[in-house]
Amino acid sequence: MPARTSRMTLGRLLGLSRENNRARDWFFEDSGNLLPHHRHHELNPSIPPxxxxxxxxxxxxxxxxxxxxxxxESLITQAHSRVITREVVLAAKEAGGEEYRSCVVFALLVCSRWFKRQAHLELWDATLHNVRSTACEVIAKAIIEGEEDMSYLLHTVLLHRFSILVNGKPTPPANAVEKAVDLHALRVICSSGYQKCLQYLWRGWLVQDEDDPTVFVDYRGRDDQRYIVHLDPDRLRAPVYQNIARLLFSFIYLALYTMSINSVNPNGEFDAAEILLFLFTLGFICDEFTKFWKAGYHILSFWSAFNGVLYAVLTVSFVCRMIGLSYPIGHELRHSYDSLSYNFLAFAAPMFWIRLLLYLDSFRFFGAMLVVLKVMMKESIIFFALLAVMVVGFLQAFIGLDLAEDLKTDEIWFIIQAMANSVMQSPEFDGFEKFAPPFGILLYYVFTFIVMVILLNILIALYGSAYSDIYENADDEYMALFAQKTMEFVRAPDENVYIAPFNLVEIGVIVLFSWWLPKRQYEFVNDVVMAILYSPLLLIAAYFESRKAGEIRRNRSRGEDDDDTVEEWEQIEDQIDFEAEGWTKRCAAVKANVETDPAVIEVRKLMDEVAELKLMIAELKKGMDGANGKKKDDVKKGSEGDGEDS
Known part of the structure; x- marks a missing residue:
């Protein structure tokens, strides 16, 4: 949706005039900014597709x-590769010239996608194309980490949107940050510049421009130490605050469920906890439908399906309770429907607790674990596909034996239960001894052998392989997951951040005011409502942001980045001079050459010695030639003297 055309701080909501705010903001901004700022959409020229x-x-x-x-692949990815050399990286940077060099990283990611697609189409050369795709990521990472102008890197290289031509038409604009997340380009995502950009987006230090949401600009109040400036409902658009709010609402949701399931009402009436529980559920359902409406089927994932099942169970529980309330107190059907409602409610308990993992993935421990589980679930598709084929085949065989025996299928549920027990490693052979002997028991033995010995061991092997692959790369996978989570908040910004279940309040505001209020007044109403709803979070967030602003000013006074922190080993660096002490020279003398292979170093030494030896031989030969020439001259002179004497 389009970005907001105006921002209203809580100071304006409290009655401060716009002119006073503007003059005061100009004064503090002019006196407080220690580093120059530019309009970044002037630095981001539009490059034709x-x-x-x-x-x-x-x-x-x-x-x-x-x-x-x-x-x-190690020849491409190693620190000082002999394939992707500094000259190759420099040539890649020059591909766009001086005018279009900002889109080189994006173009490298496009090339990576092309090579991956080619690997899928040309299986006979898949290894070659995958290595070339890796080379694109390695070069992109080198360019990002080699860029010294951080402002240019963030705004122009990583966050500026570009398009390419496909079938003669430009593709939807995208930036390098989004492209790397979509391609799961771990090497680019794990580069230092990319992570800095991601942290700035996560903290809300880089925000969408008010006039053009596709352009990212610096948050102007980042270094402002005034508390009231940060009491702005628009700050809730920062991913860090949206994530905190969702996590808090999830814990409240779980607490409401715990109170509801532990306080069963014998007459079936709704208490306060149950009313809030179902209101929360309604808000979450509306949020899921809104995401699907905006982003389409691309937003669907494992968690979407999981939440859909949970909300469906709670909806069934609510419907059963409403049906029960239609009967008078003491009626048997009322008690029956109330019991069924609480049974569905209790059935959802494991899903409520598992749902917390969805909002805890911003923590490193849970994030890495979720990555492992995600890959395991993906690998298990092979197992379930094979299992489905086996189950359908053997189920048809058992039903056929049952029909052939007594012309009716009265053992269908017994067959399904026995096959399910076999899959769960608890087979039951007793019932099949009299089931169309000897075919029934033989088929069941074969089915049990295939499932328990072959398929389950395949599943264990797939899980083990997936775990080992991810565990070795757990940090990179976590950073990729964090990048994806950040992009979910940033990619589709909403005009007004009403986090579920407060989206129900947004629906009420839209119904009551949007159709008759002018846009500016409607935005003012939204700011007031959001300021009231999120006031506890805003008060705490403004306190921490005002403190962080002081740290930013101190960093800028030292010429450091805004997010710089002084660690223990950096506290007295200005009190020691390694150059004057001679320690730098000593370290340079003892350090090993890690850029060049040891064999190459020895060969170079040998070549130098051979060159020196050739020089010595040449000088020796020259000396010998000179001595021989002198001797010949002496002999010639002697012969001429003898002739004159005679």
Whole structure:
């Protein structure tokens, strides 16, 4: 949705005039900014999609020349690669020239996607294309980490949106941050510059421009130490505060459920906890439908399906309770429906607790664990596909045996239960001894052997492989998960951040005011409502932001980045001079050369010695030639003297 056209701080809501606020903001901003600021959409020139496509094609040709055949991936990714050298990185940076160099990282990610698609289409060269895709990510990471101008990197390289031409039409604009998340480009995501950009987005230090939401600008109040400036409902658009709010609402949701399930009402009436529980559920359901309406089926994931099941169970529980209330107190059907409602409510307890993991993934421990579980679930698709084929085949065989025996299928539930027990490693052979002997028991033995010995061991092997792959790369996978979570908050900004279940309040505000109030007054109403709803969170957030502003000012006075922190080993660095002490020279003398292979170093030494030896031989030969020439001259002179004497 379009970004807001005006921002209203709580100071304005309390009655301060716009002119006073503007003059005061100008004074503090002019006196407080210790570093120059620029309008970043002036630094972000629009690059035509045709030019971006040409740059991507140049980079593709460069990668194909540098990686002409199948190579070990370690040769591409090692610290001082002999394939992706500094010269290759420099050539990649020059692919866009001076005018279009800002889109090189984006174009490299486009090339990476092209190579991955080509690997899928050309399986006979899949290894080669995958290595080339990795080379694109390695070069992109090198360019990001080699950029010294942080403002240019954040606003122009990573967050500026570009398009390419596909079938003669430009693609939807995207930036390098989004592209890396979509491609799961771990090496780019784990680069230092990318992570700094992500942290700025997460904290709300980089926000969408009010006039153009596709452009990111610096949050102007970042270094403002005034408490009231940070009492702005728009600050809730920062991912960190949205995540905190969702986590708090999840704990409240769980507390309401605990109170509801532990206080069963014998007459079936709703108490306060149950009313709030079902209101929360309604808000979450509306939130899921809103996401689907805005983003389409792309938003669907494992958690969407999981939440859908949970909300469906709670909806059934609510419907049963309402049906029960339609009968008088003491009626048997009322008691029956009330019991059924509480049974469904109790059935949802495990899902309520598992749901917390969805909002705890911003913590490193839970995030890495969820990545492992996600990969395991993906790997288990192979097992369930094979299991489904086996179950359908053997189920048809058992039903056929039952029909052949007495012309009716009265053992269908027994067959399904026995097959399910076999899958759960608890087979029951007793019932099949008299089931169309000897075919029934033989088929059940075969089914049990296939499921328990073959398929389950395949599943265990897949889980073990997935765990080992992710565990070795757990930190990178966690950073990728964190990047994806940040992009979920940033990609589709809402005009007014009403986090479920407060989205029910938003529906009421829209119904009551949106159709008759002018836009400016309608936005003012939303600011007032949001300031009231989120006042506890806003008060706490403003306190921490005003304290952080002091740290930012101190960092800027030292010429450091806004997020810089002084660690223990940095506290007395200004009191020691390694150069004057001679320690720098000593360290340079003893350090090993890690950029060059030891064998290459020895060969170079040998080449130097051979060159020195050749020089010595040349000088020796020259000396010998000179001595021989002098001797010949002496002999010649002697012979001439003898002739004159004679």
């Amino acid at each position: 045709l030019e971006v496509t040409k740059i991507a094609l140049r980079l593709r040709h460069l990668i194909e020349e540098c990686v002409p055949c199948e190579l070990e």
